Amino acid sequence: MSKTTEKKSAAHKSYSAQIWHQFKKNKGAVIGLVIFILIVIVAIAANFVFDYDTDIVGMNSAQRLLPPSLEHPFGTDQMGRDVLARVCYGAKYSLLIGVVSVLISVVFGSIIGAIAGFVGGTVESVIMRTVELLLMIPGLLLVILIVYCLGATIPNLMLALGLSTVPHFARNARAAVLTVRGNEYVEAARAIGSTGPKTLFKHVLPNALSPILVQATSRIAGCIIDAAGYSFLGLGVPAPLPEWGAMLSDGRGFMREYPFLEIFPGLAIMITVLAINLVGDGLRDALDPKLKR
Amino acid sequence: MSMFKKFSKKQTAAATHDPATFDGEYVLNVENLNVRFETDDATVYAVNGIDLKLKKKQTLGLVGETGAGKTTTVLSLLNLVPDPPGVVSADRIEVNGREVTKMSAAELQTMRGKEISMIFQDPMTSLNPVMTVGDQIAESILLHENVDKKTAAKLAGDMLETVGIPAERGSEYPHQFSGGMKQRVVIAIALACHPNILIADEPTTALDVTIQAQVLELMNGLKEKYQTSMVMITHDLGIVAETCDEVAVMYAGRIVEKGTLEDVFRRTKHPYTEGLFNSLPKMNDRSSKLTPIPGLVPDPTVIPEGCAFAERCPYAKESCFTKHPENRWVSDTHMVVCDAYDDPDFHIKRGR
Numbered sequence: 001m002s003k004t005t006e007k008k009s010a011a012h013k014s015y016s017a018q019i020w021h022q023f024k025k026n027k028g029a030v031i032g033l034v035i036f037i038l039i040v041i042v043a044i045a046a047n048f049v050f051d052y053d054t055d056i057v058g059m060n061s062a063q064r065l066l067p068p069s070l071e072h073p074f075g076t077d078q079m080g081r082d083v084l085a086r087v088c089y090g091a092k093y094s095l096l097i098g099v100v101s102v103l104i105s106v107v108f109g110s111i112i113g114a115i116a117g118f119v120g121g122t123v124e125s126v127i128m129r130t131v132e133l134l135l136m137i138p139g140l141l142l143v144i145l146i147v148y149c150l151g152a153t154i155p156n157l158m159l160a161l162g163l164s165t166v167p168h169f170a171r172n173a174r175a176a177v178l179t180v181r182g183n184e185y186v187e188a189a190r191a192i193g194s195t196g197p198k199t200l201f202k203h204v205l206p207n208a209l210s211p212i213l214v215q216a217t218s219r220i221a222g223c224i225i226d227a228a229g230y231s232f233l234g235l236g237v238p239a240p241l242p243e244w245g246a247m248l249s250d251g252r253g254f255m256r257e258y259p260f261l262e263i264f265p266g267l268a269i270m271i272t273v274l275a276i277n278l279v280g281d282g283l284r285d286a287l288d289p290k291l292k293r
Numbered sequence: 294m295s296m297f298k299k300f301s302k303k304q305t306a307a308a309t310h311d312p313a314t315f316d317g318e319y320v321l322n323v324e325n326l327n328v329r330f331e332t333d334d335a336t337v338y339a340v341n342g343i344d345l346k347l348k349k350k351q352t353l354g355l356v357g358e359t360g361a362g363k364t365t366t367v368l369s370l371l372n373l374v375p376d377p378p379g380v381v382s383a384d385r386i387e388v389n390g391r392e393v394t395k396m397s398a399a400e401l402q403t404m405r406g407k408e409i410s411m412i413f414q415d416p417m418t419s420l421n422p423v424m425t426v427g428d429q430i431a432e433s434i435l436l437h438e439n440v441d442k443k444t445a446a447k448l449a450g451d452m453l454e455t456v457g458i459p460a461e462r463g464s465e466y467p468h469q470f471s472g473g474m475k476q477r478v479v480i481a482i483a484l485a486c487h488p489n490i491l492i493a494d495e496p497t498t499a500l501d502v503t504i505q506a507q508v509l510e511l512m513n514g515l516k517e518k519y520q521t522s523m524v525m526i527t528h529d530l531g532i533v534a535e536t537c538d539e540v541a542v543m544y545a546g547r548i549v550e551k552g553t554l555e556d557v558f559r560r561t562k563h564p565y566t567e568g569l570f571n572s573l574p575k576m577n578d579r580s581s582k583l584t585p586i587p588g589l590v591p592d593p594t595v596i597p598e599g600c601a602f603a604e605r606c607p608y609a610k611e612s613c614f615t616k617h618p619e620n621r622w623v624s625d626t627h628m629v630v631c632d633a634y635d636d637p638d639f640h641i642k643r644g645r
Binding site: 121183184185187188189190191192193194195198202203206207 | 371373377401402403404405407411413414415418419420421422423424432433479482483485486
């Protein structure tokens with residue numbers, strides 16, 4: 001990949017280079033991307049800077065509930081743990097949950113949706129009716145059900161969040177594939193003897209990717225909020241882990257006297273979600289064929 | 294990925310029929326082809342009993358108005374008529390002597406592109422916008438020839454050179470090409486595996502006139518080079534005159550007149566063909582108004598009792614509306630479907 005991009009001059013832009021060119025024009029999107037990258041860096045660095053046992057879960061009763069200061073910029077919580085350290089360390093969980101659960105729903109949802117849209121007929125009816133059946137169960141109930149059955153761990157939460165949005169991705173992918181399927185180049189591919197799966201994965205899906213990609217980006221933000229919400233309800237990440245939603249939940253008893261316990265994890269969620277949404281909006285605009293070139 | 298690789302390998306192994314070894318007289322032999330589209334509201338009778346024969350290295354022109362069933366006819370040769378709603382029935386659809394309707398999916402896939410290939414009307418939409426043109430040509434080669442990716446890419450480059458595009462431009466995307474160059478790429482894809490039958494569905498309609506000439510010249514040259522037989526769909530009679538050996542004029546899903554180029558152009562028999570010629574601008578009288586054929590193409594959901602053209606035909610008799618005209622051969626090569634010739638003295642105005 002890198003070899004081919006090096007060879008290309010500015011005039012000969014690949015498809016992805018064009019999208020990047022469009023994306024760069026959108027200031028909000030670039031700011032969002034920068035913030036997002038910073039958060040990713042913080043999440044990775046926190047792993048090395050803080051020691052899990054002492055800094056993140058270790059109790060220190062001498063320093064309980066200190067307000068923000070130079071030593072503890074975000075203050076300390078009821079166990080005497082530094083909130084800044086916990087917020088930074090928690091970024092990892094929020095990002096992972098967001099990305100992995102969306103990956104689950106994108107992969108499953110897009111593939112079954114794409115197959116439904118591409119094959120049509122009975123296959124489509126069976127897949128789409130099943131998907132609609134799943135849609136009838138409220139997302140919250142589905143997650144509660146899955147987490148209740150499998151246990152409240154991070155992988156189970158990811159799975160639950162991922163599965164609960166599979167129907168939405170399937171419907172979106174089907175719609176995207178339907179618009180692409182009728183194009184002449186798909187028929188042309190069949191006319192040179194391309195097989196069904198090859199046509200779907202080489203010609204149809206790459207062209208139907210834009211709406212799926214846009215939906216996926218905005219869904220990452222949604223998943224982070226949902227995960228925080230479920231953790232707050234006690235369905236998500238178990239207690240000592242510094243997941244942002246769990247931190248909000250832990251601190252809610254002290255909210256009145258020590259608002260910083262809620263403000264900082266809340267801000268972290270807000271900024272992350274905002275950054276991802278900005279990136280998603282920028283991506284949507286850059287992928288919009290009407291604005292291209 | 295590996296799953297699909299395996300899939301395509303199995304497929305190339307299944308390919309045994311080499312078009313070069315086919316020694317029958319007709320590379321295409323279609324008898325009594327009927328195609329209808331059954332929708333909830335109505336049944337559209339697109340093609341109604343067509344016979345087509347194409348000899349080796351010959352070019353057949355399929356001429357007719359929009360909706361005459363030209364494209365549907367050729368799509369059924371590739372078994373690409375969308376089903377549902379399309380229903381194809383025929384006594385015979387043979388490509389290189391093999392019955393298309395009896396082929397398995399794998400056989401069809403090896404036939405398409407290797408034995409019979411198609412150039413689509415609009416080069417703007419018949420190329421995949423997110424694949425480089427080189428990859429798109431190589432795809433066809435990889436599907437049909439037992440070569441590795443590197444060789445396929447090289448062959449694709451050669452093919453680009455053949456159609457007059459520098460091989461380096463293979464790494465570019467379709468939007469970086471002009472319309473004429475895109476159509477060259479489409480031609481390169483269609484001919485990449487040297488099929489012995491090429492179907493060109495209005496290959497120049499979307500191009501401007503100067504580019505049309507270039508593309509036609511290129512197609513004629515390549516056709517000679519690869520000894521390809523060709524079916525040329527068009528409504529441009531000038532293109533027919535330039536490229537075709539034989540002509541079939543289609544109207545409302547039927548062939549109304551067919552014969553050699555000379556037969557149809559010089560000894561025109563059918564009133565519809567006459568109307569087509571009359572509607573051309575006249576070279577020596579540029580101020581004269583165009584003479585269109587009056588009326589509209591009949592509703593394809595209704596099969597007319599008599600001749601489909603009767604309502605628009607200046608020579609129509611009462612019997613034309615009730616009795617379907619017979620195929621009559623006016624010479625060994627020339628067929629016309631018109632009952633006016635029951636009267637031995639009848640001739641159309643143009644024929645005078």
